[in-house]
Amino acid sequence: MQDTGSTLPRRQLGRYLMDWRTRAGLSQPQAAELLGIGSSSLYRLEHGQNGKVNLSHVEAACELYDVPEVHVAAFVGLAKQANVLSWWHEFGDLIPETFDVYMGLEAAAQRFISYHVELVPGILQTADYTRALVREGHPEESPAEHERRVQMRQYRQMIVTRKRRPVTVDVVLQESLLRRIIGNAKVTGVQLKRLADVSTRPNVTVHILPHDAGIPGGHGTGQFTILEFGTSRPGKPSEPPVVYVPAYTGDMYLEKPKDVHRYHQVYKAFQDASLDAVDSRGLLRQVAKEFLT
Structure with missing residues (x-):
């Protein structure tokens, strides 16, 4: 698949998910096994390398890492922004205004x-x-x-x-x-x-x-x-x-x-x-x- 969207939201989302996984005390292979996905899939998610972000994977990771609801909404918003060519932090209902x-x-x-x-x-x-x-x-x-x-x-x-x-x-x-x-x-x-x-x-x-x-x-x-x-x-x-x-x-x-x-x-x-x-x-x-x- 040709990657035509912005890489910035994906990279930022990946950084946040990696940080929360680390806080949860899980290695990448451990988290991948608990999420029921391949370790390579989680690696691509955490490094912003997916052409399209799987929202269910993001939501499952947030649940596994016990991410607060306000951040879950922001992370899902970042995932939805991944295919936008240029993006602004106006975001409307995609990303909460309080999320920096x-x-x-x-x-x-x-x-x-x-x-x-x-x-x-x-x-x-x-x-x-x-x-x-x-x-x-x-x-x-x-x-x-x-x-x-x-x-x-x-x-x-x-x-x-x-x-x-x-x-x-x-x-x-x-x-x-x-x-x-x-x-x-x-x-x-x-x-x-x-x-x-x-x-x-x-x-x-x-x-x-x-x-x-x-x-x-x-x-x-x-x-x-x-x-x-x-x-x-x-x-x-x-x-x-x-x-x-x-x-x-x-x-x-x-x-x-x-x-x-x-x-x-x-x-x-x-x-x-x-x-x-x-x-x-x-x-x-x-x-x-x-x-x-």
């Missing part, structure tokens, strides 16, 4: 390339910066729910600071972002100082695109992130890269090579027009000091 598809992709990535206009990327935010955004964005929630969101974002940052194979981070930030007060001046100043400090890590590079750079390459664009997943052998990616474009009414995930290439091109234009890493760090410390004094 992006987080799973980010956790699996080996390289994080991102451009930001308004806000510091989540994996580099301080707890107080995140807390200010959460309170503003979810005023109807309780303080306990706010803290859960803050803790979840802080947990995500482990991919940057872990000792074994930390993710490579390469970000370009618009200079105007540095002047935007989030929470209050102190919260913003501490956040900028944190950015400067973390940019000294060998796996993190931060560039500031100054006001006078105009629109490099002539293409204006909002925030986007390119996620890369490493290579299985020289020159061959283990999984195709994904471009994530967040939006207020529904996030977009792009995986067609020509789309990914275009975002790489515009990112390079922004990067080439930015201050170098040392000058960017100096500017971050300078503006942080202005807010903190």
Whole structure:
């Protein structure tokens, strides 16, 4: 069968199922036997290699691994999305709005390339910066729910600071972002100082695109992130890269090579027009000091 659908939902579904199987303490052969399917079939399911996902296998695996109902609905939704050429996290009744598809992709990535206009990327935010955004964005929630969101974002940052194979981070930030007060001046100043400090890590590079750079390459664009997943052998990616474009009414995930290439091109234009890493760090410390004094 020719595979014409998106591989992204299948790969993401496979990652989640493998994670829940591991939590259940089952090896792949053990789980396959209990599910009544071949070990090779379960392998293909967990690695997103099926041309069409068998929904009954997904549902049976969720039952075997004792997956919570809200996640079962999300996993089934991912399975149904597997034959869609381009897909958005609007999803309607397919995937619950509360299920964060992006987080799973980010956790699996080996390289994080991102451009930001308004806000510091989540994996580099301080707890107080995140807390200010959460309170503003979810005023109807309780303080306990706010803290859960803050803790979840802080947990995500482990991919940057872990000792074994930390993710490579390469970000370009618009200079105007540095002047935007989030929470209050102190919260913003501490956040900028944190950015400067973390940019000294060998796996993190931060560039500031100054006001006078105009629109490099002539293409204006909002925030986007390119996620890369490493290579299985020289020159061959283990999984195709994904471009994530967040939006207020529904996030977009792009995986067609020509789309990914275009975002790489515009990112390079922004990067080439930015201050170098040392000058960017100096500017971050300078503006942080202005807010903190």
